[in-house]
Amino acid sequence: MSMECFVFFGVLTFLLTTNRADALDCLLGESCVLPCSFQPGAEVIVHWIQLADSPAHSYYHDQDQLGHQNPRFSGRTSLFKNQISGGNASLLLSGVKVEDEGKYKCYTSTVDYNKETFIHLNVYAPVRKVEFHQDGNTITCSSEGVYPKPEISWSTDPPSNQNRNEKMKVQQIGQLYNINSSLTSVPDVTYNCTVSTGRNKMAATLFKQTTLSGSSKEATMHCTSSKSPPTGLIWRFNHSQIIVSDGSVMEEWRQQVKSAPMSGNLTLKDLSTDNDGIYTCVLRNAEGTYVTNTFLRIEHSQVVAEEEVSCVFNESCILPCIFKADLIQWNQVSTGDTQVHSFYRKEDHFEYQDPRFKGRTALFRDQIFGGNVSLKLERVEIPDEGTYRCYASIEGGSSHEAHIKLKVDAPVLKVDIQQAENKTICSSEGMYPEPQLTWSIDPPPNETLHNKTTVHQTEQKLYNISSSLNVKVTDVTYNCTVSTRRNKMAATLFKQTSLSGSSKEATMHCTSSKSPPTGLIWRFNHSQIIVSDGSVMEEWRQQVKSAPMSGNLTLKDLSTDNDGIYTCELRNAEGTYVTNTFLRIEHSQVVAEEEVSCVFNESCILPCIFKADLIQWNQVSTGDTQVHSFYRKEDHFEYQDPRFKGRTALFRDQIFGGNVSLKLERVEIPDEGTYRCYASIEGGSSHEAHIKLKVDAPVLKVDIQQAENTITCSSEGMYPEPQLTWSIDPPPNETLHNKTTVHQTEQKLYNISSSLNVKVTDVTYNCTVSTRRNKRAATLFKQTSLSGSSKETTMRCPSSKSPPTGLIWRFNHSQIIVSDGSVMEEWRQQVKSVSTSGDLTLKDLSTDHDGIYTCVLRNAEGTYVTNTFLRIEHSQVCYRSSKEPGESGEPEELK
Structure with a gap:
């Protein structure tokens, strides 16, 4: 009798089932063990099934049997093979996903025993951190990367009955949730915010602000928290400038910080009125986040000196100023006393504000009474740089004045490096002040580097920089560094390597520093993208075996079509790293006519792989038109057909390795036809290949x-x-x-x-x-008629299942109501909602709204047009005369 039959009869006789499902919590993205045990015996069978009937893992005949495994579990399940004989059938599930959640059955069988065990798996991503952000009198509580969907709750101490005007937003990114809630704060209250799921919760507390009068010699501020040991600590000055971060004192504060232990207290020394302001402690521990604000005022005679503040372009910035005042006036004195912000009679006044600052300035209104007249400047621009005067006076009393020097920085965010023919080009954009660019080569050359560097300033006064370096040797590594006064970043182009790969499998490596990568792109022959940040392009899915974010690229099932340059561009916090590998597949080469399909007005590669000193490309289908020539190590365009002028190029850095492919830019319809690639070695052999180019301009819209x-x-x-x-x-x-x-x-x-x-x-x-x-x-679609209520009416827009990419609603074929989610001004009173599927709901209607409503919806499949004739139904009122015939009088309503 076979094992299958024996097991069947065994089930009838000895089946032991545990219907109750034990709950098991698993962390999203981690590994998890689903426990299952059985009475040891011979001929073990194990089946793990996610109900209903989705096979996760099977084991019999002393080995895994994954032929019927649901593809969703592929590569993520395993048993403890060395423990099965002892009765352990537990399943190790790796890379836990949200869709793994649910009920699982573990079926085990031996020659004389059977058992079913049930596990209910719950997936979660816990609340790890809760953040507080304060902007004027608005406080925002937020948390990110949580599952399942979290909730947020507020409490105050003392309890407050005031309307908080709370605004909450929950956003799903992938399978995780981000949540934030904002409300208007009032003074002298402690706010507590708790973010919770069904599995855990964390809180953040914003304690009510305290005031401290400190000595110029020394002042200590305290940080409130629970008894749990802190895991993180940050002290800030005036909400923006960091003083201490996790025990590290910032360079500009080392003269003032006497001590800042992780317990939270901050002791400052050698203080002046420049140090007056708000000191914020953000302390984190296992229980949550605790934020404490202390307003420090130094007690001694006041000396107001110019203070320097550094701000980042397009971000917010605080210009500090601490005086008791009824009247506040901010001016930019370095531009001729330009008026920036005015406050008097307990109100802001913008009548004489310079238009350049419109909508970008604000005071901390809830802190003015306490002496904080600092200016908040939004979306900082380059012309904002200069000296500002803060003038503050008390009605019928004293006045004060302080000067603040504002420096604007736009840091280096990214540096690009690339090689074109015999030049290496390095560039970066959007910096301020003017950056510097330096080159280095490894190994160092024997002669001076000759580079051409250009700097261009944009309308926003930002700087773009570009430098090109003539490449006289190829077996070196090029490094380019761009720096400003605020930071610097580098880009490295490593010397090209060659790799002879098997047609079965080949792996190419990507060089970088030890910092974790923030971006990764693999390209083929400089243009065709293979992998971008972990996503494999559709046309490469058959060849890519693996492409982890660590950088290595493994290809499979290769042919000579895959010969060429593979470029890895890896970015991290330190810079950009570019690695070129010339891959040649080792097997016999067959030269036959190859067909290439190119898209109109895009770039296209005509592949040709031969070792050559002389290269000649011709379009033979148009009478041997000359397209591109290369000999004596240079391109020659003397006889090039004018139609191809400025549109052709070879991969100059790859010719020595055997890549003589042609890159054709901005493809035109007359480019269609057959091309000949002729390649020869001086005094040696010659080769010829024909490539048939087909040009397509696809249907984009109907x-x-x-x-x-x-x-x-x-x-x-x-x-x-x-x-x-x-x-x-x-x-x-x-x-x-x-x-x-x-x-x-x-x-x-x-x-x-x-x-x-x-x-x-x-x-x-x-x-x-x-x-x-x-x-x-x-x-x-055929026109439909709809009798609608004057109160509210909904019209539908049918389409396919694909998500819409464009939506327009019109009235009587001409008047636009809604265009891609934006409601026209004249329809805002009537439009109640527009659903994601396209449905339009109107309200407060009259007979003026009778007519044809047209929906034009577009998606990836096509265009869908729906006409609906809407007639509004409402009650009609009739009247009769209240007088006898021949008499005059007002009509009365007919009952």
């Missing part, structure tokens, strides 16, 4: 519209000549009579238009435009 009794369908900019077909639902009893015209433009692209006479209106018209590359459709 329009359909109705004018009286004619329906017109059209599309533009296609190649080759498109086809247009009509269909009607339900089908008509007679042949459709349409008039179709096709027009070819100067660029050889085709525009097509077809009109159809409408004899019946109660049908749906569908128009499809197709080329050899793709097709798209437009549908005009």
